[in-house]
Amino acid sequence: MRNPRPLGQRELRLIELFTNCRMEMTPWEFYSKWGVTYATMAQLCRCDIATVSRWFGRGRNFQPPRHYHKWYLALADVFLEFYEDIPETLLNRLCPDR
Incomplete structure (x- = not known):
């Protein structure tokens, strides 16, 4: 039997904040900040190298990254920048197989 936790005012405010x-x-911001290859960016964004190449292309070869690609890059940036500051319990939740 499912017994979900109720949502109180705190949880509703947090959901609003999250949404x-x-x-x-952006790929340019991430690439400028971190010494990564297109292959690493593709791995982080769960796409192929050709997609990453199109983000840096010009003219007909250009394709903008989608929101979720930029979200993955921002999350990776936070992880790289603040890894030592992330509490162990949160790290275990984010990366249970580490």
């Missing part, structure tokens, strides 16, 4: 949070980082 309005637009954490994004």
Whole structure:
């Protein structure tokens, strides 16, 4: 039998905060900040290298990244920048197989 936790005012405020949070980082910002290859960016964004190449292309070869690609990059940036500050319990929740 399913017994979900009820949503109180705190949880409703947090859901509102989360839904309005637009954490994004462009491929150019990430590439400029971190010494990564297109292959690493593809791995982080769960796409192929050709897709990453199109983000940096010009003219007909250009394709903008989707919101979820920029979200993955922003999340990776936070992870790389603040890894030592992330509490162990949160790390276990984010990466249970580490």
